[in-house]
Amino acid sequence: MSTPATPHRTVLLTEGHGEPLAGKTASCLLRYRASDIVAILDSTQAGRTADDLFGTGGTIPVVATLDEAGPADDLLIGIAPPGGRIPQTWRPVILAAISRGMRIVSGLHEFLADDPEFVAAARDRGVELRDVRRNDERDVAKCQPFREECLRILTVGQDISVGKMVTSVELARGLRARGVDAKFIATGQTGIMIEGDGCPIDRVISDFVNGAVEKQVLARQHHEVVVVEGQATITHPQYSGVSLGLLHGCDPHGMILVYEAGRPHHMGLPHIPLPELGRVIEAYEALAGFRGGGRVIGVALNSRRLSAAEADVERERVRRELGLPVADPIRHGSGELIDAVLALAARRRGA
Amino acid sequence: MSTPATPHRTVLLTEGHGEPLAGKTASCLLRYRASDIVAILDSTQAGRTADDLFGTGGTIPVVATLDEAGPADDLLIGIAPPGGRIPQTWRPVILAAISRGMRIVSGLHEFLADDPEFVAAARDRGVELRDVRRNDERDVAKCQPFREECLRILTVGQDISVGKMVTSVELARGLRARGVDAKFIATGQTGIMIEGDGCPIDRVISDFVNGAVEKQVLARQHHEVVVVEGQATITHPQYSGVSLGLLHGCDPHGMILVYEAGRPHHMGLPHIPLPELGRVIEAYEALAGFRGGGRVIGVALNSRRLSAAEADVERERVRRELGLPVADPIRHGSGELIDAVLALAARRRGA
Numbered sequence: 001m002s003t004p005a006t007p008h009r010t011v012l013l014t015e016g017h018g019e020p021l022a023g024k025t026a027s028c029l030l031r032y033r034a035s036d037i038v039a040i041l042d043s044t045q046a047g048r049t050a051d052d053l054f055g056t057g058g059t060i061p062v063v064a065t066l067d068e069a070g071p072a073d074d075l076l077i078g079i080a081p082p083g084g085r086i087p088q089t090w091r092p093v094i095l096a097a098i099s100r101g102m103r104i105v106s107g108l109h110e111f112l113a114d115d116p117e118f119v120a121a122a123r124d125r126g127v128e129l130r131d132v133r134r135n136d137e138r139d140v141a142k143c144q145p146f147r148e149e150c151l152r153i154l155t156v157g158q159d160i161s162v163g164k165m166v167t168s169v170e171l172a173r174g175l176r177a178r179g180v181d182a183k184f185i186a187t188g189q190t191g192i193m194i195e196g197d198g199c200p201i202d203r204v205i206s207d208f209v210n211g212a213v214e215k216q217v218l219a220r221q222h223h224e225v226v227v228v229e230g231q232a233t234i235t236h237p238q239y240s241g242v243s244l245g246l247l248h249g250c251d252p253h254g255m256i257l258v259y260e261a262g263r264p265h266h267m268g269l270p271h272i273p274l275p276e277l278g279r280v281i282e283a284y285e286a287l288a289g290f291r292g293g294g295r296v297i298g299v300a301l302n303s304r305r306l307s308a309a310e311a312d313v314e315r316e317r318v319r320r321e322l323g324l325p326v327a328d329p330i331r332h333g334s335g336e337l338i339d340a341v342l343a344l345a346a347r348r349r350g351a
Numbered sequence: 352m353s354t355p356a357t358p359h360r361t362v363l364l365t366e367g368h369g370e371p372l373a374g375k376t377a378s379c380l381l382r383y384r385a386s387d388i389v390a391i392l393d394s395t396q397a398g399r400t401a402d403d404l405f406g407t408g409g410t411i412p413v414v415a416t417l418d419e420a421g422p423a424d425d426l427l428i429g430i431a432p433p434g435g436r437i438p439q440t441w442r443p444v445i446l447a448a449i450s451r452g453m454r455i456v457s458g459l460h461e462f463l464a465d466d467p468e469f470v471a472a473a474r475d476r477g478v479e480l481r482d483v484r485r486n487d488e489r490d491v492a493k494c495q496p497f498r499e500e501c502l503r504i505l506t507v508g509q510d511i512s513v514g515k516m517v518t519s520v521e522l523a524r525g526l527r528a529r530g531v532d533a534k535f536i537a538t539g540q541t542g543i544m545i546e547g548d549g550c551p552i553d554r555v556i557s558d559f560v561n562g563a564v565e566k567q568v569l570a571r572q573h574h575e576v577v578v579v580e581g582q583a584t585i586t587h588p589q590y591s592g593v594s595l596g597l598l599h600g601c602d603p604h605g606m607i608l609v610y611e612a613g614r615p616h617h618m619g620l621p622h623i624p625l626p627e628l629g630r631v632i633e634a635y636e637a638l639a640g641f642r643g644g645g646r647v648i649g650v651a652l653n654s655r656r657l658s659a660a661e662a663d664v665e666r667e668r669v670r671r672e673l674g675l676p677v678a679d680p681i682r683h684g685s686g687e688l689i690d691a692v693l694a695l696a697a698r699r700r701g702a
Binding site: 109138140141143201202203204205206207209210211234235236237238239240241242243244245246247248251269271272275282283286287290291 | 494553555587591592594597620623633
């Protein structure tokens with residue numbers, strides 16, 4: 001792994017977070033970079049632990065003030081506030097962190113560096129404001145062939161926030177554990193915070209999305225396998241453009257479809273039911289067919305709403321329905337999905 | 352039509368333009384706003400006429416200097432220079448126009464207002480630098496139903512630069528000529544220069560593309576028909592994200608597919624053949640099916656490379672192959688395509 005964007009001693013700001021999904025950044029950092037997190041800052045939950053709040057991160061304490069957090073280098077905004085804007089109540093905390101010389105790290109669309117008060121305070125104290133979504137991508141995709149020997153895998157989804165990033169990280173780790181030189185390519189702010197590199201693709205100017213993704217692959221294709229983090233889904237009424245640019249920009253050999261069992265409609269859009277998995281697969285394969293023709297080779301089931309027994313039933317049902325390997329990477333491990341990736345690699349070598 | 356972005360007395364800067372397609376902005380403005388154009392500035396072609404250079408625009412003169420152009424309000428950059436950047440050789444012309452008090456209008460990705468020398472000169476002279484692609488779109492699509500009585504038509508394409516904008520303008524004009532309250536919704540810089548409103552969708556941050564298109568429709572749905580200008584194509588390896596966001600953002604009732612006869616491969620990508628029209632239609636209808644399920648109802652043939660006789664043969668061939676009305680809006684008029692739009696409107700009223 002390259003140098004992470006989050007060095008040691010990070011305080012996660014999750015003040016007032018209610019709905020667990022709003023804390024996706026926090027929970028993913030707790031899962032994959034727990035050793036960097038010294039405390040969670042949320043005065044409404046002080047005294048509890050990371051495990052209590054996010055179901056991961058063990059005994060990392062939830063504290064009410066920066067003083068209680070102890071020495072730290074970074075304050076990282078760990079939840080997406082409503083409307084994507086920094087609430088007034090957070091401003092004193094951010095300014096206090098700056099005055100302690102802490103770097104502020106944010107993945108929001110609203111940039112810290114566009115806020116005159118934060119900028120002035122950071123300049124006075126010599127502190128960095130790091131906006132992970134900031135980018136200056138201006139290259140149209142070149143569409144030249146990638147390195148033949150690098151296998152490109154893309155995670156795709158039935159909806160937003162189903163676990164594409166977690167699946168991608170687990171696949172890359174699992175492949176490395178089997179001795180394969182695999183690299184996770186982050187395409188969202190949380191993935192970038194975990195991996196230390198990548199491109200915040202939903203913040204790229206639309207004309208350059210395909211090109212920005214292609215550039216990520218070109219820079220990493222010396223690896224044997226790249227696992228590209230998908231975003232949203234090409235069937236999504238709000239974000240489909242991001243997803244299709246990603247698909248065509250990395251032109252995957254194989255895709256892993258990720259979904260959450262028991263979700264009836266698009267998140268936040270109760271009037272728009274989710275399309276069936278088979279239809280999502282058809283759409284992805286049809287559109288992939290305008291480039292290299294990659295296929296869906298496995299399904300990652302997010303079964304967090306199910307009991308262990310229910311998850312097994314669901315897994316078996318989808319396996320039969322789609323004729324593909326199915327696993328919840330967290331609950332079942334990603335072994336079956338890694339087998340599918342390695343089988344694809346073997347078929348391509350044989351071809 | 353609302354207030355045009357280009358007032359009267361415009362000089363079109365096309366200095367050194369070679370390939371006709373690089374002059375798409377110039378040729379479309381000459382076609383639809385000829386009465387605003389006083390001269391074309393191209394020292395390499397001085398003495399010729401708009402018709403000589405662009406096949407439209409009549410006797411509008413091509414001149415070598417601003418002096419020869421006579422009094423004018425605007426200097427409009429009419430060609431896309433290689434790399435999208437303003438060439439060094441244009442800088443003195445732009446600065447001279449500013450010093451005369453002319454507004455500078457540009458549709459390039461590189462903004463005039465990011466150029467310190469232009470900004471300083473414009474400030475001194477009290478002149479506006481208008482970057483048509485500049486926008487601050489930050490809204491995710493709301494995905495609430497549109498006004499039921501407004502028919503939404505989208506032009507889609509087999510490739511870039513096939514004539515989606517011209518087809519859209521011709522459809523809206525033709526509908527108005529038949530007494531229908533139709534409105535062209537521009538989604539690219541040239542369309543915006545012609546119509547005076549719209550959104551430069553390929554310059555919008557990818558997360559907000561669907562929302563920006565939806566907002567355009569919401570603002571115009573008091574019309575009986577809106578004709579939304581498509582961009583690129585969802586099958587395009589470089590720009591597909593833009594195109595899909597556009598499709599889902601406006602959720603059309605019907606689509607008109609535009610293509611150029613005799614084009615073998617994607618423009619600028621000689622190693623990537625164009626997909627067959629039938630496959631493009633299938634892909635668009637499949638993806639539209641995740642929203643309202645609009646269908647392709649007609650085909651606009653761009654036959655500029657063909658003789659009149661060849662164009663008739665091609666028209667008949669595609670008509671038979673696809674079972675859809677086919678017409679070159681410039682050569683044959685858009686009557687048949689307008690009939691298709693009106694038939695769709697009638698079917699919806701009947702339904």
